Amino acid sequence: MDKLKIKISEQAYNKILNILKNDDQFDCVKFSMESSCCNPKVGIYLDDLNNISNEDKKDTIEDLNIIYPKALTEKVKEVQLVYRNSGFMIKSIPLKESTGCSGKSGSNSGCSGCSSKGSGCSGCHH
Incomplete structure (x- = not known):
């Protein structure tokens, strides 16, 4: 799979943009892949586009820049991000x-x- 399918709720999108607007150190979010006993876990953190490496892919959803490792597309077909109960929740849908x-x-x-x-x-x- 070449590209990760990313679904983000409107509330999560607006919350992240607001955080990035108020912080001059970061200008994007980055998904990370963490080992798990069964399915890959996806983490999220703030990052800077200047930190993108050859092992990363860049995607954009409207005004939000997203970086993720290319290896993520080998394990995960979709990432869903929502904001509920004052926190972000992320769900990954594995390829297999x-x-x-x-x-x-x-x-x-x-x-x-x-x-x-x-x-x-x-x-x-x-």
Whole structure:
């Protein structure tokens, strides 16, 4: 996949633009890819377009510049960003359905590698 599909809610879009407008150190957001036991996790942080590397791609949604690693497009087909309850929430839709940490498919497969909150592995299966 060449390009990441990015969906951003209007509230998240406006909130990010407002943050960037009031901070002269940053002019874009960057998605990062973090290892996870099952599906790739996507993180978000503020960045500067001058920090873009050859390993990054740049995208624009209206007035918002977004950077993400090219490797993200090998694992994730879509990123959804919303703003709720005074915070940003990000969801990544993987290119392929996870087979679970133990190699078995299904929501009841073992996930011993996860850092879970409470019982089970809430982040493994979507």
